Amino acid sequence: MTAAPLGTKTRILDAAEKLFGKNGFEETSLRDITAEAQVNLAAVNYHFQTKESLIDAVILRRLEPLNRKRMEMLDAAGETPSVEQIAEAFLAPLIEVDIPNVAPLVGRVFSNPAQFAVRVFLKELAPVVRRFDQAIAAAVPALTPEERFWRLHFMAGAMTHMLAMWDVLPMMTSLPIHPVDRGAVVRQMVQFVAAGLRAPLVAKPPAELDKERT
């Protein structure tokens, strides 16, 4: 009857992941976590020393396989992936890798530029950003580096917003979108993002047009 008891350490990670995702990092106390995990309060400091490094551990446990999957999909798409393939490589792993608690967590990580998230960002995310930037450069050569940079982050923003708002969005519409097939949303998002990635360049600002008039 009782499920496999799992290690204390894993139970803490699971509980923390769930509560961090639902309520945020600072808003979740170690006592909330240990209660959810049915574990003694001191266990978290025994296994993870400090709350901060528990946060890191929770994030890294999920972020690492997620990003590996992204890289794999991008590699599998060949020499010069299309924008659709780029968007899908970036977005689809969220569906495949996941259990339900993870999505809100990812949303929280991306939408928290505070120090504790930056720690993880730069080490874990920078290579992925670089790799996808190169792919976009190959797929849409007309883009300047600045344009690639922003479009990449617009894509990331669409994703994070969906994840972070997952539980709230149903309240903002009368549509029966909950519980929804996450795969369908990803298809929509791939479509949206792909079109955005290959959008025409912005018109030159008035200052430059002036030169042409003279």
Added chain:
Amino acid sequence: MTAAPLGTKTRILDAAEKLFGKNGFEETSLRDITAEAQVNLAAVNYHFQTKESLIDAVILRRLEPLNRKRMEMLDAAGETPSVEQIAEAFLAPLIEVDIPNVAPLVGRVFSNPAQFAVRVFLKELAPVVRRFDQAIAAAVPALTPEERFWRLHFMAGAMTHMLAMWDVLPMMTSLPIHPVDRGAVVRQMVQFVAAGLRAPLVAKPPAELDKERT
């Protein structure tokens, strides 16, 4: 020499806005705020009763004119605005209305689905969502309600991500994008979002294609 002294209440709002934007709501203590505002600790409870309603006050002071401006721009775009006009009406007010502290704040509001943010969401944001949904429906009639719903929130996500990550993004690139002309970013985003809004519909899922094969 000394600037106009402003009321205590306003100084609290300004300080809270600045610190909430920089560090988040829960991470900012009332003592941080009163120190920044050079005001007695008790003043915040005197003027705002509780921290929670201070948060509401800070958000509403900015969100309300922001959304009014959005509505105005959408109205000014005529009967059936183009997707570019829709995107611009949604995004441009952030540049015009703003002082620098506000942008991070908006990012925090949108990326925090916790109760305290939901309180504001549903009352203040629902009419705007409805209005823009109608505009998208008129501009891209082929979209189903679900598709409109998601594309609207992809647009919101690109915006929030940019705002929330504003201070962090420069660290993720070697490009000299900081300090950057915010108007230029908005032009990029309008371009991206407009293309996404009028992207072709998603391919039918395999299940429906099967029917055509039989």
Added chain:
DNA sequence: GCGGCAGTCATACGTATGTTTGAATCATAC
């Protein structure tokens, strides 16, 4: 059997937080 040790536990410590209090100060009307 028993020593050693990783893991668990109840409990406590120090501190930071939101909030309250009651006296002091200020402004304004009479």
Added chain:
DNA sequence: GTATGATTCAAACATACGTATGACTGCCGC
């Protein structure tokens, strides 16, 4: 000038938090 109401102030309150401690438990090698 002084009474009155609004505002500011220093100080305290209760609570919740992250962390630390020291005793206890169960297990494995010998």
